[in-house]
Amino acid sequence: MSMELYYLVLFALLIVATILIQQLASVFSEGLLPLFGSREDIKFTGLTGRLERAIINSVIAMSVMAPTVLALHLTNASTGGTVLAMQIFLISRLLYIFSYAFSIFGLRSGAWVSGLLCNLWLFFALI
DSSP: OOHHHHHHHHHHHHHHHHHHHHHHHHHHHHOHHHHTSOOTTOOOOHHHHHHHHHHHHHHHHHHHHHHHHHHHHHTTOOOHHHHHHHHHHHHHHHHHHHHHHTTOHHHHHHHHHHHHHHHHHHHHHHO
């Protein structure tokens, strides 16, 4: 397994951990009984809502990053720069989720841009 693929798996685990934290937070904010239903009428707010939006954004980031990393892996185009880009990407996404959850807006935007630049770096490494 390439290092880029390893960091992609770590990113997937970060998303799963965020989902578990969001679900636990929703139990405290909404109560257990409403969560057993269809959840169509539940509008998450506060920490739970911010974590839900961070999860959605992370899934979108995964859908853009995964093909790039798989292409790097299949073409054996891994370099020190692509590994560094994935490390920065993973740290950026961790900071993004943390800053989104706790409403740290400047850090959130910086982490998002950093993750995007890492993704672009990997795209250009394939060309």
